[in-house]
Amino acid sequence: MKRFMMGFVLAVVACISFGLLNGQVSAASNSAGQSIIKNLENGANGGKLKVNDSDLNQVRNYVNSGKTTVTQDQANIANNAINEVRGIVESAAPDARTYTQAVEKLSADQKTQIRNIVYKAARALGLSVMFNQGTAGNSSNDTTGTGADTPNDTAGNAANGTPGADGTNGSNGTNGKNGTNGVAGETGANGVNGTNGTDGSLMPTLTDRAGNVVYQPASPNGSNGTGTIVKQTGNDYLISIISFLAILAVAGLGYGLIRKNQRVDA
Amino acid sequence: MQHAKRIMAYFYMPLLFLVIGYGVFFLAARPILDFVHNTVHLITLDRPPKFSAEKTTKSLKLVTANQQQTLKMDHLKLPTYGDQFGQLTIPAVGLEQPLYFGDGEQQLAKGVGMYNGSRFPGERGTTLVAGHNVTAMHNLNQVQVGQQIVVRTSYGVYTYGVTKKLVAKYNDAQAFDLSGRQPKLILYTCYPINMVGLTPDRLVVYGSLQSGPIIKM
Numbered sequence: 071m072k073r074f075m076m077g078f079v080l081a082v083v084a085c086i087s088f089g090l091l092n093g094q095v096s097a098a099s100n101s102a103g104q105s106i107i108k109n110l111e112n113g114a115n116g117g118k119l120k121v122n123d124s125d126l127n128q129v130r131n132y133v134n135s136g137k138t139t140v141t142q143d144q145a146n147i148a149n150n151a152i153n154e155v156r157g158i159v160e161s162a163a164p165d166a167r168t169y170t171q172a173v174e175k176l177s178a179d180q181k182t183q184i185r186n187i188v189y190k191a192a193r194a195l196g197l198s199v200m201f202n203q204g205t206a207g208n209s210s211n212d213t214t215g216t217g218a219d220t221p222n223d224t225a226g227n228a229a230n231g232t233p234g235a236d237g238t239n240g241s242n243g244t245n246g247k248n249g250t251n252g253v254a255g256e257t258g259a260n261g262v263n264g265t266n267g268t269d270g271s272l273m274p275t276l277t278d279r280a281g282n283v284v285y286q287p288a289s290p291n292g293s294n295g296t297g298t299i300v301k302q303t304g305n306d307y308l309i310s311i312i313s314f315l316a317i318l319a320v321a322g323l324g325y326g327l328i329r330k331n332q333r334v335d336a
Numbered sequence: 337m338q339h340a341k342r343i344m345a346y347f348y349m350p351l352l353f354l355v356i357g358y359g360v361f362f363l364a365a366r367p368i369l370d371f372v373h374n375t376v377h378l379i380t381l382d383r384p385p386k387f388s389a390e391k392t393t394k395s396l397k398l399v400t401a402n403q404q405q406t407l408k409m410d411h412l413k414l415p416t417y418g419d420q421f422g423q424l425t426i427p428a429v430g431l432e433q434p435l436y437f438g439d440g441e442q443q444l445a446k447g448v449g450m451y452n453g454s455r456f457p458g459e460r461g462t463t464l465v466a467g468h469n470v471t472a473m474h475n476l477n478q479v480q481v482g483q484q485i486v487v488r489t490s491y492g493v494y495t496y497g498v499t500k501k502l503v504a505k506y507n508d509a510q511a512f513d514l515s516g517r518q519p520k521l522i523l524y525t526c527y528p529i530n531m532v533g534l535t536p537d538r539l540v541v542y543g544s545l546q547s548g549p550i551i552k553m
Contacts, residue, residue, distance in 0.1 A: 104553070123514040124453030127461070131437075131452055136413030282417040283438060283452065299451055299514070300506040301439050301466050303473070304526035304534045314375040317368070 102145035103133035109149050114156045119166050124299050128285045144194050151191035155184055173272060181272060188274055197276045197284055396420055398488045407458065407549045412491050417452055422489035424448050424465065424523075429475040435487065439466045448472050448523075453514070457487045457494040458551040460517040466524055469539075473525035476539055485521060485543045491551075496521045496543030503527050504540050511540055519545040 107130055113120040132138055140148075159166065163175035176184070185201060192199045273287040288299050362369070415421040415437040422435035424447075439449030448467035455461030467473035479485075485496040504511035512522065521543040526535045 123461075124451070127453045127455055127514065131414065131456070134409055134412075134414050135416045137416050278416070280416075283440070284417070286452075288453075298507040298509075298512075299453060299464065300512055300524065300538060301444070301449075301451075302506075302526070302534050303444065303466050303468050303524065303538070304470075304531060314372065314379075317372065 102142045103138070103140035105145050106140070106148045106152070107133060109152045112156075114159045114172070115164060115166060119159065119163075119168070119172060122169070122288075124288060125285070132284045140195070147194035148191050151187045154187050158184060176272075184272060185274075192274075192276060197278055200275045200277075201273065396490060398423055398490060399492050400488070402492050402547075402549050404549050407491060407551050409551055409553050412551065414456060415490075418443060420447070422457070422487055425486045425488070426475070426479055426483065427486065428480070428483040429478040431473065431475045431479075433467060433472045435465065435489070439464075444468050444472070454522075455514075455519075456551065457489055457521070457545075458492055458519065458548055460519055460550070462514045462516065463487075463519075463521045464512065464514065464524075465521065469526040469529050469531065473523065474529060476523060476525050476541060477527075477529045479541050484546070485523070485541075487521070487548075492549040494521075494548030495546045497546050498541055499544050500540075500542040502540055503537050506536055506538050511538070519548075519550070521545070 107126070110121050110126055110129060133140060158176070158180050159172050162177070162180055163172040166172035166175060173181075189199055274285070275283070275287070276285040278284050417438040418436065418440075420434050420436050423432065424435045425432045434447035436443035436447055436449045437452060439451050443449035444466060445468075448465050450456075451464040451466065454464035457463050467476070469476075479498055479501060481498050481501060483498045485498060487494040487496070502511070512524070523541045523543070524538045527537040527539040528535065529539060
């Protein structure tokens with residue numbers, strides 16, 4: 071009986087200890103995650119360049135998800151990464167008030183540096199990163215032309231420091247497909263300073279180990295390159311109907327040919 | 337005996353070849369058959385398909401009545417992208433759809449989806465929910481100002497009153513503004529509602545929170 075009582079007491083103590091420990095880990099995880107959110111809320115340039123609500127909310131929702139555990143070490147790495155990016159942005163674009171303004175001022179090296187920081191932070195958090203290299207803002211909407219020198223000059227992206235071959239400058243300027251820098255394309259007859267273009271090469275999509283989306287940038291198909299959070303909620307049935315009619319037409323043609331050949335045989 | 341076997345062969349041999357032939361045809365033509373079947377089914381629909389609440393929410397425990405006025409974030413098990421976490425209902429127009437976290441194609445094919453860059457119902461901020469126009473949110477155009485929208489989640493029941501309804505461009509930043517700390521709900525779908533194909537316009541319905549537990553950090 072004595073042994074049984076001892077066993078019972080030990081089990082109760084173990085359960086309570088485990089519960090407390092678990093609570094502490096949970097609280098630590100939560101506070102560690104919250105520190106990332108708080109850091110992001112500060113933005114850059116003394117709070118004048120703010121993180122978009124939709125971006126911030128994606129971080130909040132990830133951190134607060136029931137399946138996410140952020141350790142203090144992970145949070146430290148993430149916070150260091152945020153601070154590093156903040157430092158780069160503040161040195162390159164101290165007057166920037168929007169992402170676009172900041173991205174315009176960043177050099178190719180700085181963009182590469184930021185990408186590497188994102189990779190490092192994501193690795194620490196166990197996330198996968200895929201950058202939208204040169205496909206979004208940089209390709210169709212990134213406008214960097216500011217002068218009026220050569221109308222069709224190129225103003226590609228600053229990735230490899232070579233002139234963009236495909237990019238055209240101006241209000242609808244498109245970027246070099248290969249993410250190359252259009253040094254000569256700084257000017258253009260229709261060149262206007264890109265105010266709405268966003269740099270595709272700095273727009274990552276983050277997924278967790280299970281492949282679930284953690285962060286995705288706003289869709290870059292908004293007007294003038296502004297991202298939109300609104301999805302296409304129409305059904306593209308037209309394609310299905312056309313395909314179906316095409317199948318019917320092919321079947322009809324086949325039937326017609328068979329009938330024709332039968333008549334010849336007869 | 338020999339004679340009986342020969343007679344039987346007249347039955348099972350054709351049957352065997354029929355099964356083999358049909359099997360080969362089915363395997364080879366299955367992608368096309370599926371496509372044609374789905375297309376015909378789609379064309380012959382006379383009403384939007386109903387997603388049974390029982391079927392979609394059988395593994396999910398939804399709260400039926402609120403026990404508390406506030407909830408602690410630490411105590412909630414919020415979903416990850418792609419999980420169903422609630423149900424959206426507009427009783428006045430008979431709209432009832434499973435609510436998913438995330439508004440990708442996979443989620444919108446099954447019900448309505450909350451944008452993962454918006455706030456959860458009960459948080460201080462805006463919850464943005466999308467749904468397809470010819471299926472999940474077909475009845476959204478019948479919603480009138482003053483009617484109620486009910487969102488039942490795994491942690492609370494939220495009732496919103498419809499405050500505004502309008503048609504906006506998909507890239508109208510003001511129409512889809514997520515800023516502010518007032519708990520509100522925005523529902524949207526493609527417009528015109530019966531439009532086949534992709535459209536630049538969205539029918540947007542706004543709701544402000546009337547009741548439901550507020551989530552605190």
